[in-house]
Amino acid sequence: MGTQDDGLHAEHIQSAVTGDAAAQSAVVASWGRSMRLYGLKPDEGTPPNMLTDQELREAREELGSLIETAEIALDRLYSAVGGAGCCVLLADKNGVPVDRRGYEGDDATFCKAGLWTGAVWSEECEGTNGIGTALAEQRALTIHRDQHFRSRNTALSCTVAPIFDHRGRLMAAIDVSSARSDLTEGFVKLIAMAVVDAARRVEAENFRLAFPKARIVMAQGSERGHDRALNALIAVDEDDLVVGASRSARALLGLTDESLNSPLPAANLLGQDTDAERGFAAAERSVIQRVLRKADGNVSIAANMMGMSRATLHRKLKRLGLN
Template structure:
């Protein structure tokens, strides 16, 4: 942006902050947080804050296994967007960038913008921006060009998704940023889809890593089923649930602290007989799967006669 455009943008932001502009959107709310709560000046030219190597290492250690399991998803996302001049950033819940992907030919550009490991992109220090505002509002969003609070960031387009840990707590943010002037609305939507998918993949892989000995169940949970996962132990008791599963099934920390049969949780809304039948069907299906469809072996594993197993299979409509 030129100096004239900078002044226009700063004036527009200040009007919203002061209340002389009646804007009531989520963007306006973020601008007001930036100006009123954090006392930031939209015209400030101060570059993004950067932390020392020791602080970056400490932040990486706090993310623990999630940072390791995220690597494959970061690589795949960069393959999808890196060729068109985008960088991929992973920030912790404080907004500190702990990992990134970028084409070497773009490194100097992204470094100058602060799209680099060690930079802090919290809303508190950078005002409205993809990473910081995503962490505050905890939702997938795009902050496009002059939607940014600072005029110096008004050439950036940033799409960010929140990432939750195995306890359902906000842990990180995944961002794709670009300073290209020719990004179309349609392409930004494609980036948003890719970012959301990658964030869900990181959550799912981190959840599986957190419960290595458990059976991971994917219950029906509408559009959020991709990260609606439940960890079940050998006794079919729920031992863990992702944030989406907690929201979908009303699983509180208190509920998880008590033994909870998976069938009772997933079968909510069914009658008792339906739940018992579903549990029986699941037991028989697992036995048949383990035996490769061999009814005699499955019956032996279940400590029942072959005739009894056949009868139950017929009752439940099961085939080999």
């Protein structure tokens, strides 16, 4: 499916990998992994490997409820980019799309390219590509046309953002791919913003579902960590103990599985960072005030709505200066 001579593309990659660019470019570093670590060749024209129906079912089952959790975000994302000839994929941590959105008229093109459920897009199998490289590097990125390792994939533009589970482990990725040659740089940037937003929404919803009895609050960090702090979520139980933290919150507050296994008072944790403490208190105050308004000021009803005892809510009201 490549749009340029396979030999020229292979020569370009070989030259880049052996030249100075290898130390400066993340894409060239991925090309180097593709050749040296995985033993792949750019001009191999075979399409991606496909899982059997049984293997695909098992891959979907391993993701559990995430596929259902991601449905709304995927639908919203497709409604924004589908009209521009893009398809939307949800891939597991092994680089296998397990769910898909696309226009029926484009199905033949995308199916031929391997942008289909059950295809294996790991970097180990396909070299540098959106899904595989985003998973390998655990970051959002775009692999645009001839940045792909394989010549047959150089007609594609793929923008991907990883999804991390409630313990901060790599879980899946959301991909928007296009085979259009007129995709502008500006539109690719808009797609990138939409993909990252969709991944954050799925992460946040998955985090909330993982702690159904806890209050979920956002930890505010420094200005340097603003982007990272957008999904810095903390789960707090009725005793004000931290029982969970998202990947962003772990990075922001220095949390690990080990530290979260011990009773960790939310106030003590956030007291390590004055800015975070103020942000946490402001978020908590805002939530409590909204619930109290819904409960017409009835503390007992408000406490029940938030899943805590009346005594716990009274302590919070006193601490936050709301009594």
